[in-house]
Amino acid sequence: MTKVLIVGGGPAGMASAIALAQAEVDSEIVEVSEDWRPGGIGIALQSAPLRATKQLGIFDDLLRVGRPHHVIDMCGADGTRFAELPQVNVNDADDPPFLGMARESLHEVMAAAVARARVAVRLGVTVAELAATGDHVDVTFTDGTSGRYDYVVAAEGANSALRSRILPGAPAPSFAGQVIWRAAASAPAGLERYTMMLGGPIRLGLVPLPDGRLYLWMLDSTIGPERPPREELLALFHDRISRFGGHAPAVAAQLTDAAQVDFRALHSLVVPPPWHAERVLFVGDAVHTTTPHIAFGAGLAIEDAVVLGELAASALPFDDLAAALTARRYERTRLVVETSLQLSRWEQEPGRPNPAAGRLIGETMAALAAPI
Ligand SMILES: Cc1cc2nc3c(=O)[nH]c(=O)nc-3n(C[C@H](O)[C@H](O)[C@H](O)COP(=O)(O)OP(=O)(O)OC[C@H]3O[C@@H](n4cnc5c(N)ncnc54)[C@H](O)[C@@H]3O)c2cc1C
Incomplete structure (x- = not known):
């Protein structure tokens, strides 16, 4: 035994x-x-x-x-979609790939x-x-x-x-050189697909979850690994997300307290x-x-x-x-x-984005x- x-x-x-x-x-x-x-x-x-x-x-x-999610919508910072990325499925044809x-x-x-x-x-x-x-x-x-x-x-x-x-x-x-901001929110009306938005050194992901919930992540290459002081966290987050259009402003408006925002070095x-x-x-x-x-x-x-x-x-x-x-x-x-x-x-x-990434x-x- x-x-x-x-x-x-x-x-x-x-x-x-x-x-x-x-x-x-x-x-x-x-x-x-x-x-x-x-x-x-x-x-x-x-x-x-x-x-x-x-x-x-x-x-x-x-x-x-x-x-x-069967595809990811790839968008510019203004929310305009420029590509759809189909997700690989290795399981049965009707299983979700993601x-x-x-x-x-x-x-x-x-x-x-x-x-x-x-x-x-x-x-x-x-x-x-x-x-x-x-x-x-x-x-x-x-x-x-x-x-x-x-x-x-x-x-x-x-x-x-x-x-x-x-x-x-x-x-x-070892520190990878980027940090990630994360938050939970409600999905704004009309946001059904996993949406990635490219904003230069910052990339935003809006991931619709079940029951109208949303997972937001934002990869950031502009800030060091140390967690900013609590009193600066929310302003730094909004400074970054404010460069995005599309559904981003409706999500950002829900995030009004530093306790809603997670910051982590990768x-x-x-x-x-x-x-x-x-x-x-x-x-x-x-x-x-x-x-x-x-x-x-x-x-x-x-x-x-x-x-x-x-x-x-x-x-x-x-x-x-x-x-x-x-x-x-x-x-x-x-x-x-x-x-x-x-x-x-x-x-x-x-x-960026580096053409070899895809x-x-x-x-x-x-x-x-x-x-x-
Ligand atoms: C920002 C971010 C986003 C991610 N997104 C994804 C994603 O979308 N999809 C995906 O597949 N992966 C994702 N990952 C990776 C994923 O989170 C990790 O790979 C996964 O959690 C690893 O699981 P683990 O059990 O090895 O470690 P952990 O999840 O870290 O769990 C370790 C556990 O061990 C406990 N523990 C620690 N030390 C001790 C100890 N000495 N004694 C007893 N218990 C201990 C901890 O409390 C914890 O419960 C992401 C990671 C990050 C950082």
Whole structure:
């Protein structure tokens, strides 16, 4: 009987618990936050990650909470559409190629599946000490409890504490040179399609979600990574969004309090193999953190978990399982991280939009359509 400890209750950790349960492997999750809520506002799942959610048995639940988008309207800063970008579908012909949803909705669907799998989730707890011996690992937790596990899945996200302890040579995430502003709003009348607006060094995305909600993001190459003081945040946000026409003014008018606006510097990381040591295997953002230029980070985390489940079902010894997972995942995650970073860099250069960007996105999405 195998027993696995999962550290981190984000998409990677929850998907790992679901996939391991499918492989009839027991697991438990420790999540450091007392208040188990997702960071961020909206999220998009591309077609290939949706294929992975089918394998996890949560695709139908996601369809219920997501809004399908078949094309993205590409517009100038004034809101005039100049192109339609069809989204790649790797699933059944009538499946949506792209699903936008609230982060909360993704969290709720995954947490419900974790509960159905009878995986215990302990909140406000993390690993204090960890000692690998032979074929198991002994873990002491910050609440004073302890446990013995076959192995640990570290799914702590970009700022993983275990990464620096277990993989001391691994790089840390580095600032990509851009920040992102995000907000939730109501979709103005007539805004039905996912709309991207290009405004020089600033790019605005308006993503209609179910029930008339809207997820706004704004990629910004004009400001440093430090979060501006609260009293300046709203004015800086409005200064940027005011360059956009179309539906942007109707959305901006709803954002009147700094608490409605999220500001975050974007980081990038891909850890070269190995992704394991001392019976700890890293998945998700802990080993591949991507900027959101092709909206694939959570998708990668979910796919990592599906591969983990497949390998766990074959009862490989831990080192073989971890090496096999890394071999199957490294190139794909590197492709997403490096493509996204390249797109970010091009956006920071004068002369944007770079004419090569469309081709790079097309080639990358075609490569990512391959089975995992
Ligand atoms: C602006 C932005 C927009 C994005 N948009 C998209 C998108 O549209 N589509 C997409 O697919 N991806 C998107 N992503 C990427 C996506 O958010 C991440 O790839 C995804 O959340 C990674 O999941 P994770 O579980 O690995 O890490 P996280 O989501 O960071 O979760 C880690 C969890 O571990 C917990 N934790 C941390 N440290 C410890 C510890 N020591 N002990 C226990 N628990 C711990 C945290 O509290 C958290 O719950 C976006 C990212 C950004 C920054």
